[in-house]
Amino acid sequence: MSETSRMGSGRVFPALPARPDPHTPFATSWWGNAWTDALEESALDQARLARGRTYAREGAVDTITVAPGRIVAYVHGSRPRPYRAEIRLRTMLPEHWDRFLDTVATDPAHIAALLDKEMPHALADAAARADVPLLPGAREMAPSCTCPDRGHPCKHAAALAYQTARLLDADPFVLLLLRGGEEQDLLDELAHRNARKSAVEAAEAAAAELRAARRKPRPAAIPPHGSDSMLPDDSDSMLPDGPVLPDGHTSPDSNTSPDSNTSPDSNTPPDAPAPQDHTAPHPHDGPVLPGVVAREALATEYRSPLPAPLPPPPHPGEPPALPSVPGAPDPTALEFLVTDAAARAHAYLMTGTDPFTATSPWHDAVRLAASHPGLTGRRTFSRQFAELARSVGSTAADLSRAAAAWRQGGEAGLTVLESPWDPPAGPFDRARGALVAADLPRMTIDRNHLTDAEGTLQLRYGRDGRWYPYVSEPGGGDWWPEGEADGDPVGALTGMTEA
Structure with missing residues (x-):
């Protein structure tokens, strides 16, 4: 369950693997x-939750x-055609975040x-005492879905909520992001x-040490050199250290010899400054940073080849839910372009060519609409x-x-819709004959169309040799592509009736 990408103020997680054991908890x-618990307490229909x-x-x-404030996924x-489910949650106000961060910063254990x-x-309890709405309460979640079910929540939104519990289980920063806080911003x-x-x-601490030092008694002052008033009775104590020579001078090896810090060169004046030590670090020298020698970086010797590219994914992923920012392009319009770019890139990786070369603006619009089914239904747009x-x-x-x-068969499916022909x-x-043998409704012929007597089911024969199923209201003649195209007319018709 690794995060695949990060876009602005959001995180995108790949589809979680199936967990078929009904006894395994989601969190x-x-x-x-x-x-x-908050989801189940706010649900109005337990049957939808079970589904x-x-x-x-x-x-x-x-x-x-x-x-921030929402979770989105296709279910x-x-x-x-998948449905677009969404769960909304109120984000926290700036004063809530200020109190929450103060609560965390006061205890290093919370940060760890x-x-x-x-x-x-302890952290959740401290946040509650600071009046910070961290965990959702009953009826605080606001689910929605593009399916026709108006349940609260519908089964698709409930499935999204249960999978979100698995994300929260692995990373509580997902909950903080829902409340409006980016992980890196919070850590910074x-x-x-x-x-x-x-x-x-x-x-x-420094001020306390200074106050303690001021309270200590000061040591007695040391008299200036040469003063006789404070000389001790034992004059030997004022003699220099080291062995005394017969002439009364100390040994040149003594630590207190006046020549101990001078050069042995007799030509050096006694008051000349000491020679400068060029090995000492310069005060303006910075730390030594790691790097690569230029001649090594520009070398022409053979280097090992790059690793082989990863295999392409089996299908392009769904677009992320882009944030709505004032002054920015419409996020839903951008989803069209993101989905189209992903489909083109995936097709190019799989085939090496771009199969989506539109012959007209109409074909390009149809392809774009087909690649984003969550924005329309049969009568709602x-x-x-x-x-x-x-x-x-x-x-x-x-x-x-x-x-x-187009979703039925690409360019061939659109041709079947728009161009009747005589096969x-x-x-x-x-x-x-195959339909009669399978005990399916008898069909009448009209060019490349087979239609049942009630006018509700129809099969259209394409130039690619496949049968395309259509449905209509009884007697309405408003034919709509439904189900998958199939080379077998029985399979195409039964697949439509079972969908």
């Missing part, structure tokens, strides 16, 4: 369990983006615990506060999706239908 830490736990254990939650349900990815009860501020605290304590449709002279409904066809009779005769 083992007390703060992770406090998160799930959300199943989704989470099966690994249906994709990449999770955690940002796979029973349909091919956070650095070890722990949140002790704690370091500043700890340094100020240490400086104050050092100044107080986001503002960004509607603007994309207007930019190519289309309606949001037509663009949504074309995007669904040879052989595939149709075999398809109708």
Whole structure:
């Protein structure tokens, strides 16, 4: 469970592995369990919670983006298109953060615990006493989802909440990020506060030592040299150290010899300054920094080759939830471009060529819409999706239908939607016989379309030899691509009815 990237004020975590054992808890830490307790206390339907736990254990939650005040992820349900689930949580005010950081800085054990990815009860209790809303309370979480279920929460948002408990279990800084605090910013501020605290304590200790020194009695003053008033009776005590020669002078080897610090050169004047020691460090010399010798860096000898590149991932990831910043581009519009760039880069890694060379602005808009299914439904459209449709002279409904066809089969699926044709009779005769043998509804023929008698199911035969399933309201004729394309008409029709 490693963090894959970091964007602005958010962290992106890869999809957590499945945990099929129903007896394995989602969290083992007390703060992770406090998160799930808040979720379950605010839920209005325990059945949806149970379904959300199943989704989470099966690994249906994709990449999770955690940002200040919200958690976002795509959750796979029973349909091919995933839903965008989100959980919002109030961020803390600046005064809350100030009190929280003061609480942590006053106890080194709190700092050590956070650095070890722990949140002790003592820290949470101290934060509660300081009126800091650290852990979420009942009904404080605000879940939402793009699915039609209006439950609180729906099973997709519940699955996201349970997977978030696993993130909190491993790193309590995820909870602090949800409350609006970046990990590095918090650690930097704690370091500043700890340094100020240490400086104050050092100044107080120095002042205490100075006061103690002033209280000590001062030693008696030493009389000046040559004064007779304080001479001791034993005059030998004033003699210089070292052996005394017959002429009354001390030995030249004595430590007090006047010539002991002078050069043996007799030409050196006695009052000349001592020679300078050039080996001593210069006061302006800085520390010796590590580096590489230039001739070694520019050498032309053979160096070992670079390691082989890593294999490409099986599929491009989902885009992160970008923050909404005043004056910045619309984050949802940026998600279009991020998703498109990821899809192009992945295709290029897999094939060595860019397969998304648009033949027209309409095709490019359809491809973009198909790569971001969370912004539209069959009859509900986001503002960004509607603007994309207007930019190519289309309606949001037509663009949504074309995007669904693109998801069925790419360029070939869009051609099936837009261009009826007259195929040879052989595939149709075999398809109708196979459908009857499988006890499926009888279908009427219209060009490359097979339609049931009620006008609700349809198979369209593509030029690529695959059958594309469509659905419509009874008698409405509003055909919509539904399900996966298949080379077998029975498989295409049964796959649509079972979806």
